[in-house]
């Protein structure tokens with residue numbers, strides 16, 4: 494007798510299921526995240542809009558812009574076909590009631606799928622989870638351009654919050670004028686966050702650690718949680734689990750490769 498295991502994390506689960514409750518919840522939340530992302534992608538289609546974060550603002554371009562961004566159109570098509578594939582898989586096809594096979598739009602497919610009672614039961618769910626995970630970086634790259642300056646920590650002299658683009662090597666404090674390396678500012682923030690015992694979401698932990706040069710992704714943090722190597726210390730006001738950065742950083746030294 495073989496034991497049924499979750500297709501994502503290998504946790505033993507009840508017969509008839511293909512995902513454990515934690516991975517089902519993670520996947521449903523990922524599908525829900527695609528709702529605002531799809532709106533942002535549709536807003537990014539117009540090439541005259543400057544996509545700054547999730548709230549695009551119109552800019553005047555020096556040359557006449559292409560009316561549509563074809564890369565965004567392709568990406569939306571791909572997202573639509575995967576979302577509709579999942580929706581058909583969940584709702585089934587009934588040739589006698591063919592109207593049922595007419596999918597709603599992307600948003601409808603995503604929200605139907607996220608709430609569907611068979612989500613943790615369909616046999617090829619692992620494929621859908623990995624498809625949506627693979628689409629995530631490209632989606633975020635379109636709606637959250639890399640060259641946006643974001644807060645990276647506090648000035649090492651005066652303590653004011655300083656911002657930098659992702660690739661900037663040095664930053665100059667707008668108040669005291671001190672020029673400092675972006676990595677020193679990020680490392681200082683990381684050290685103070687660890688010492689304070691403060692807790693952050695998995696994504697925030699990964700971002701803080703990556704900012705200081707560690708190679709750790711949000712998926713790594715989730716896998717540590719699934720494997721019981723770290724425990725959430727509570728939830729933030731949005732209900733997301735939060736982890737002490739100290740605990741996450743402590744795992745970095747002695748992780749074993751995922752298999």
Ligand SMILES: [Zn+2]
Nearest residue numbers: 499502513516
């Ligand atoms: Zn699982």
Ligand SMILES: [Zn+2]
Nearest residue numbers: 648651666669
């Ligand atoms: Zn300063």
